Amino acid sequence: MESKKKGKDFCIFALPGMFCFFAVVIIPFLYGVYLTFTDWDGVAQTKNFIGFSNFIGVVRDGQFWLSLLLTFRYVIVVVILVNVLAFAIAWLLTRGIKGQNFFRAGFFTPNLIGGIVLGYIWQFVFSRVFVNIGESTGWKLFEISWLSEPNKAFAALVLVSVWQLSGYMILIYVAGFMGLSEDVLEAASIDGAAGWAKLKNIIMPLMMSSITICLFLTLSRAFMVYDVNLSLTAGGPYGTTEMAAMHVYEKAFTSRQFGVGQAEALILFIVVACISGLQVYLTKKQEVEA
Numbered sequence: 001m002e003s004k005k006k007g008k009d010f011c012i013f014a015l016p017g018m019f020c021f022f023a024v025v026i027i028p029f030l031y032g033v034y035l036t037f038t039d040w041d042g043v044a045q046t047k048n049f050i051g052f053s054n055f056i057g058v059v060r061d062g063q064f065w066l067s068l069l070l071t072f073r074y075v076i077v078v079v080i081l082v083n084v085l086a087f088a089i090a091w092l093l094t095r096g097i098k099g100q101n102f103f104r105a106g107f108f109t110p111n112l113i114g115g116i117v118l119g120y121i122w123q124f125v126f127s128r129v130f131v132n133i134g135e136s137t138g139w140k141l142f143e144i145s146w147l148s149e150p151n152k153a154f155a156a157l158v159l160v161s162v163w164q165l166s167g168y169m170i171l172i173y174v175a176g177f178m179g180l181s182e183d184v185l186e187a188a189s190i191d192g193a194a195g196w197a198k199l200k201n202i203i204m205p206l207m208m209s210s211i212t213i214c215l216f217l218t219l220s221r222a223f224m225v226y227d228v229n230l231s232l233t234a235g236g237p238y239g240t241t242e243m244a245a246m247h248v249y250e251k252a253f254t255s256r257q258f259g260v261g262q263a264e265a266l267i268l269f270i271v272v273a274c275i276s277g278l279q280v281y282l283t284k285k286q287e288v289e290a
Contacts, residue, residue, distance in 0.1 A: 036263040041256040054259040063239070064264050067247040068271075070154075074243060075222040077158050082165045082218050083211070089166070090173030104174060108167040115164070119231025122160045123147065150240035153233050157241055160228055165221060169214045176210030205286065212283040216276055223272045244268050 036054050038047040058064060089107060093100045110118070127145045134142030146152035185202065204211075226245040229235065235242035235250075242250075248268060252261025 032262045033266060035258055036266055038259050040258045042253070042258045043256070050259070054263040057257075057260045058263045058267060061251075061260070061264070063242075064244070064247055064251070067242050068244045068268070070241070071223060071225075071244040074154070074158065074161075074225070075219065078161050078165070078222045079215065079218045081158070081162045082169055083214055085162065086166045086169035086214065087173050087207075087211075090170050090177055093170070093174055094177040104171065107170050110164045111167040113164070115225075115227030116231045118160065118164055119228045122156070123232050126156050147233055148237055150237060153237060153241045157229065157233055160232060161222065161225065164228070165218055169218065172210050172214050172217075173207070176207045180206055208283060208287040212280060212287065215279055215283060219276050219279060220272060223268070223275075 035047070037049055037051060039050050039053075040047040093104055093107075097103075113121075126147050130142040131145055133139065134144070146156040180203065184206070185198075189198070224245050225243055226249065229241065229243045229246050233241040235246055244264075245268070248261050248265045251264060252258050255261075
């Protein structure tokens with residue numbers, strides 16, 4: 001009787017979720033792996049098996065590796081800035097300052113705006129607002145649109161991403177700070193710990209669970225950035241801000257090379273999975289309990 005009840009509960013609660021997961025994630029993933037060994041162009045009814053030719057095409061696709069290197073550069077900058085900024089702001093918002101709940105909601109708001117909309121909003125800011133400021137003040141930094149120069153376009157992409165992602169990470173860090181044991185912090189203060197020593201040796205180890213989550217989320221989201229990249233710079237100027245996800249999309253859907261595009265997507269997936277898995281493993285080892 002008990003086993004029947006468990007089976008019924010499984011069918012009601014777990015089975016629909018498992019079905020959706022397999023239908024939306026696992027089956028498309030396996031089908032994508034299959035496409036890496038075909039010459040399908042996305043239109044033809046036939047899919048000819050060509051072995052590892054698509055992966056050879058990936059190796060020869062210099063633009064893909066350039067976009068992947070640019071993505072690594074982008075990820076490093078964004079992950080560091082987002083987590084340092086979010087950690088610092090979360091610390092300030094748990095010090096009991098006036099209106100801290102209002103500030104928490106305000107910082108989280110950018111995360112609610114879709115990446116496409118966000119990109120177009122900031123495109124207007126960089127192309128019109130900043131330029132008008134530069135013309136009226138004479139500041140050379142804003143004399144021309146940031147989106148017209150490669151280095152400034154990359155900086156603009158980083159700025160918008162940090163602005164969008166920081167709010168969500170702030171909430172996670174705030175939850176971590178609020179979960180710190182006051183007894184442990186008070187004992188550390190009595191023992192003479194203060195300032196940087198207290199942050200490094202007491203607070204940081206106790207916050208590692210929050211740091212693990214935030215690093216994982218920022219890593220995965222930064223590697224897979226596409227919507228902001230598309231609406232803000234569209235890979236320009238001259239393809240200098242084309243991230244790996246955008247290159248994969250263009251290869252598959254614009255160039256009609258689905259096999260090569262899927263092979264590049266698979267390589268990108270493996271890279272992200274390995275780096276994220278290593279990050280979680282290393283940071284999990286640093287976690288302690290109060």
